[in-house]
Amino acid sequence: GENVEQHPSxxxxxxxxxxxxxxxxxxxxxxYFPWYKQELGKRPQLIIDIRSNxxxxxxxxxxxxxxxxxxxxxxxxxxxxxxxxxxxxCAAFPNTGTASKLTFGTxxxxxxxx
Amino acid sequence: xxxxxxKPSRDxxxxxxxxxxxxxxxxxxxxxxxxxxxxxxxxxxxxxxNQGSEATYESGFVIDKFPISxxxxxxxxxTVSNMSPEDSSIYLCSVGPLxxxxxxxxxxxxxxxxxxx
Numbered sequence: 001g002e003n004v005e006q007h008p009s010x011x012x013x014x015x016x017x018x019x020x021x022x023x024x025x026x027x028x029x030x031x032y033f034p035w036y037k038q039e040l041g042k043r044p045q046l047i048i049d050i051r052s053n054x055x056x057x058x059x060x061x062x063x064x065x066x067x068x069x070x071x072x073x074x075x076x077x078x079x080x081x082x083x084x085x086x087x088x089x090c091a092a093f094p095n096t097g098t099a100s101k102l103t104f105g106t107x108x109x110x111x112x113x114x
Numbered sequence: 115x116x117x118x119x120x121k122p123s124r125d126x127x128x129x130x131x132x133x134x135x136x137x138x139x140x141x142x143x144x145x146x147x148x149x150x151x152x153x154x155x156x157x158x159x160x161x162x163x164n165q166g167s168e169a170t171y172e173s174g175f176v177i178d179k180f181p182i183s184x185x186x187x188x189x190x191x192x193t194v195s196n197m198s199p200e201d202s203s204i205y206l207c208s209v210g211p212l213x214x215x216x217x218x219x220x221x222x223x224x225x226x227x228x229x230x231x
Contacts, residue, residue: 032216032218032219034218034219034220036222042224043206043222043223043224043225044157044206044222045222046219046220046221049216049219051216089156089157093218095218100218101147101159101162102159102218102220104156104157105156106155106156107155107156
């Protein structure tokens with residue numbers, strides 16, 4: 001099955017700096033890669049996603065890049081703000097038919113300091 | 115986007131008892147899933163709730179412990195049976211796809227925080 005590794009487990013940046021979270025996946029059949037943000041005590045919320053036919057996607061201060069050859073994808077947050085502090089999860093979805101399901105990374109706790 | 119609700123939002127239960135968690139969506143969805151999230155941990159899929167047929171369980175999860183119902187395209191329940199303190203966790207339902215979104219995209223309910231004493 002799919003295996004997703006996520007790094008770093010914790011990340012502290014100063015307000016205004018950029019943050020990068022990296023994930024690798026094992027199944028070459030994976031073709032969909034979402035990122036979720038989970039604030040303390042809240043549900044995971046989808047913040048951006050990308051399909052394998054696209055190398056990069058941007059939405060305001062966040063962007064995701066995908067390298068299919070290397071089987072890794074990254075979340076980039078620019079001009080970080082205190083409200084970006086949360087746990088971020090990457091996930092991969094191998095399109096293998098009816099048994100397909102999201103596999104999540106272990107999460108990255110991002111702390112944006114003033 | 116869809117409104118996903120879960121009941122109860124939290125509960126404290128005695129060991130040996132069972133708790134049924136409900137997940138309701140305000141629009142019809144093909145897929146509904148149940149996850150468990152231990153404190154400070156990632157999301158672990160328990161099972162896929164299939165409408166009109168038995169749920170599909172992941173390795174390590176069995177129907178006798180986590181029976182699931184999916185009577186229609188907007189509602190599902192997860193029961194945590196014969197609970198022990200190790201079942202203390204957050205239980206989340208997720209649904210998808212939603213109109214206009216990728217087929218694979220999942221959206222999460224607010225979760226049920228369960229403490230077993």
